[in-house]
Amino acid sequence: MEIHIKIGTRGSQLALWQANWVKSRLEAIYPGLSAELVIIKTKGDKILDVPLAKVGGKGLFVKEIEQAILEERVDLAVHSMKDMPAEIPDGLCIGAVPERETPCDALVSGEGLTLSELPLGACIGTSSLRRAAQLKHIRPDVSIVALRGNLDTRLKKLETDGLDAVILAAAGVKRLNFENRITEYLDESIMLPAVGQGALCIEMRENDARIAPLVHSLNHPETRQVVLGERAFLRRLEGGCQVPIAAHGRIENGILSLHGLVADLDGAKVIRAWVSGPAESSESLGTELAEKLLSMGAQPLLENLKAMNHDNE
Numbered sequence: 001m002e003i004h005i006k007i008g009t010r011g012s013q014l015a016l017w018q019a020n021w022v023k024s025r026l027e028a029i030y031p032g033l034s035a036e037l038v039i040i041k042t043k044g045d046k047i048l049d050v051p052l053a054k055v056g057g058k059g060l061f062v063k064e065i066e067q068a069i070l071e072e073r074v075d076l077a078v079h080s081m082k083d084m085p086a087e088i089p090d091g092l093c094i095g096a097v098p099e100r101e102t103p104c105d106a107l108v109s110g111e112g113l114t115l116s117e118l119p120l121g122a123c124i125g126t127s128s129l130r131r132a133a134q135l136k137h138i139r140p141d142v143s144i145v146a147l148r149g150n151l152d153t154r155l156k157k158l159e160t161d162g163l164d165a166v167i168l169a170a171a172g173v174k175r176l177n178f179e180n181r182i183t184e185y186l187d188e189s190i191m192l193p194a195v196g197q198g199a200l201c202i203e204m205r206e207n208d209a210r211i212a213p214l215v216h217s218l219n220h221p222e223t224r225q226v227v228l229g230e231r232a233f234l235r236r237l238e239g240g241c242q243v244p245i246a247a248h249g250r251i252e253n254g255i256l257s258l259h260g261l262v263a264d265l266d267g268a269k270v271i272r273a274w275v276s277g278p279a280e281s282s283e284s285l286g287t288e289l290a291e292k293l294l295s296m297g298a299q300p301l302l303e304n305l306k307a308m309n310h311d312n313e
Helices: 013-029 063-070 129-138 151-160 170-175 212-216 221-237 279-312
Strands: 003-009 033-039 076-080 092-096 105-109 123-125 143-145 165-169 184-186 200-205 245-252 255-263 270-278
Touching: 003 013, 003 063, 013 033, 013 076, 013 151, 013 170, 013 200, 063 076, 063 092, 063 200, 092 212, 105 170, 123 151, 129 143, 129 245, 129 255, 129 270, 151 165, 165 170, 200 212, 221 245, 221 255, 221 279, 245 279, 255 279, 270 279
Parallel strands: 003 033, 003 076, 123 143, 123 165
Antiparallel strands: 076 200, 092 200, 105 165, 105 184, 245 255, 255 270
């Protein structure tokens, strides 16, 4: 049976790699299927001269694409899971979460130096408050330089903007075959990843009987369980791009271990916590982890950050 579907995606090199990966997997599984990529420009793609935290909250890279799914201009969309807001719009759902690539962050240094080897006062590029806060916590001496643009653009800025290093999601660097540029994979004890980092989100309309079975064939149950736990953590903390929040989970022998943190902007205060329990209870474990952090003092930290964001609007 001939099936034609439309896949919504951003136009960046990495987004197109991800969408093409989904397209090729679906076409391989279903020989009668042909998929067409529909490139949609998001707010986050249009505003490149302002740090992410000042542009607005989560959803900068997905809202316009979600609208296209709701309006049936596309059948499904491929996103980086870390770009997904904690709340999914009514009428849409996460149809599948394929197997995760490495979730960690990577340091790319012009001189091949690790984070501990970088000189005093080194300039490090990142657009992420989460990365900046954790960097400042471990290396208060470094200067953070706001860095926007596609992955290849950010790598080029290492040379053009006089930076000592940049920090990027290792998954994207690997997917675009820049792995040889990575100087150091940052351990989560130094740099806890963003919620969902390294995972893809295939988003679709709820109760779409034509698309659901196709999309479901790409789902990796263990990755989905872990990511849903991380996202429940984010949802309880009402996190967005303007707040340094991180979480990462892993499953071993049916047990999910979930590690989360909340930090202030300069990294002076970092609150960490861990929980573990049955993997099938991942979402309640994510909420439990958030509650644990709130009880440890994350609440005033988050309220201060939200007040600062409100003042800057």
